[in-house]
Amino acid sequence: MVTSHRLPTIQQLRCFVAVAQEMSFRRAATRLGMSQPPLSRQIKELENVLGLRLLDRSTHHVSLTAAGEVFVEDSRRIINMLESSIAGISDAEDRLSRQIKIGLSFMFDFTALPIMKDMLDKIGDTVVIQREYGASRNLASLVDSGELDAAIIGAYRDTPNSIDRLQIFTETVRVCLPAHHPAAQKDHVTFKDFDALPLFWFTKNENPHYAEIFEQVFAHHQYRPPRLREPDDHVQLLSRIGAGEGTTFLPTLRTSVRHPNVVYRSLAPEISDHLQIPIYMIWRDQGARPEVRRLIEEFRLHTPG
16 A cells, blocks of 8 residues: 555666566676665665565565565656657657758749759658648748748748858749640740730749849830739649630749640750749758758759859
8 A cells, every 4th residue: 555645766677677587786886886885775765665575585585575566567667768768859859950941932832853853862861851832932031030941942042141152053944835825836936936825823922033034125125015913823834825815934843744735845945044044952051950961962963053
């Protein structure tokens, strides 16, 4: 019968199990790296807490009581469960320390770029890559706040000063046309080939730097199409283009999505040479963990940025 509101300590349980296994206070003390008097006190305190005698001991003999026979098995389980829990916490902490949260701009389908997939897979052999998709502006904010370790984004000018960046790729742009449009029969097109089609486009404040690149090229070539608000859903955008309602420009890495009534065409060199979209790896310059530094160095070594 338990006579105390206290619970046994792990040290008391370990001492009891050691004595029960060795059937000797001397050998148990040696095993635990302690002297016999403190060991005896631990066993006595445990019995006081439980209100039960666990061991019969004499000068030359130690044995378990009936209560001791039952309690030693429970003690082993408690100790094993605690050790297993501690090991699990250590493993979880190790996994978290090796985890890199990386943001990827949803403007690009990075699976269509073999080097990007190979790089992330290679890095994933030594660290856990957790991907999060979003707009370049939002990803930059998440990197700045520390919610992401790094991100791969398109041209975005207003990154905070605390963020460093490395150009890892230069993206080309293609025009998305209705399959029945005459320009769809050409391999390379100019603005004049489809300038009567309305342009599905985004507002400048969604990505000012990205828009600025295009607006300069549009102005230089006097391309002034009627404009329509770009649908948020990409499948709806392709469906409306396939229905002949308009056109748009997409990064090549986003043209892997197919639609039966839509074609993607390259722009003539005099246009495409000025529509090169830089792709950056960004990270917080201060306090980046070693795993993040290794990721950055891998990209620095294997990309032309």
